[in-house]
Amino acid sequence: MRSRQRMFAAVMRLLLKCLRLGRRRRFKLVRQAGQLWHYGHLCLRSLLYNSFTNGDVVLDSLFEPIYWLVDHVTRWFGVVFVALVIGLTSSIVAIVYICLLPLILQTYTPAWICWHLAYGHWNLIMIVFHYYKAITTSPGYPPQAKNDLTGVSICRKCIAPKPARTHHCSICNRCVLKMDHHCPWLNNCVGHYNHRYFFSFCLFMTMGCIYCSISGWDMFRDAYAAIETYYQTPPPTFSFRQRAFHKSVVYLWVLCSSVALALGALTVWHAALITRGETSIERHINKKERQRLQKKGKVFRNPYSYGSWDNWKVFLGVDVPRHWLTRVLLPSPHLPHGTGLSWELPPCMTKQRTPLLAI
Secondary structure, three states: OHHHHHHHHHHHHHHHHHHHHHHHHHHHHHHHHHHHHHHHHHHHHHOOOOOOHHHHHHHHHHHHHHHHHHHHHHHHHHHHHHHHHHHHHHHHHHHHHHHHHHHHHHOOOOOHHHHHHHHHHHHHHHHHHHHHHHHHHOOOEEEEEEEEOOOOOEEEOOEEEEEOOOEEEEEEHHHHHOOOOEEEOOOOEEEOOHHHHHHHHHHHHHEEEEEHHHHOHHHHHHHHHHHHHHHOOOOOOOOOHHHHHHHHHHHHHHHHHHHHHHHHHHHHHHHHHHHOOOOOOHHHHHHHHHHHHOOOOOOOOOOEEEEEEHHHHHHHOOOOOOOOHHOOOOOOOOOOOOOOOOOOOOOOOOOOOOOOOOO
């Protein structure tokens, strides 16, 4: 009898112990679920409670996969774009030398021959020089180690000091000094040390395309009219060499005119940015800052702008009048002012306006 009572008591104690353990586990699960709910609610509020969050931030977040795809495609196809530029430019030069130059030497006056030879070769040399320097010159990168630079921030992706006007390039996967943009046609970033080469290449390439389009207009009309007669009945008796000449002239004029329009618009855009002392990235930053200060009744002034004319002198590296010839109209590998780490008064400037706001 006693043994049965002891056994019953032991079973009851075991049952109560199991019930207490189950209750503790339920309470623990409920407590963990409550903690996760409060944590998620706090994260959601921290994401939404941000004065800088707007429609642009939401769109950037939604298009982040597309940006990632574009960055990787641009990175891997950069060499293809460079080869395309070299191939198209070489084809135009070959057509000019093989088809147009003999015709110019036979039909033009000596004065016009000298003009075309001098201007054409000068323009070609400027295009080749500045494109080569733009793709081979490093845009400039900030040091990765800690230094004594003042007023620097930390890049969220590099976790390294980021000087003023420095931005992170997602394609190169590193910070670039005075970054303007990543150019796929250069397979390189446009930054502090090669910005002048990039703009000069765009300018001289546009000038060369306009020159070819204007000079070859009459030849283009004659060649196009001849091609239209190919489909007449009976067809005209043109030789293979004549047909190749007609098609080459049409190809040259169409390509040069298209590039002149597209690249000319890009050149004008960058010329306006240089006049204001801005880069492509800074243009968007300054626009938002200008609107923000305007609401407060304040005026925004770009601290890196010295005036329209002086901005061009600083950008081109013109310190003395003769530099307009030796550094602008002739190929020159001179370095830009400063190191891109700090922005002090350039030597060509005598005085600097006191900025109202420093970025």
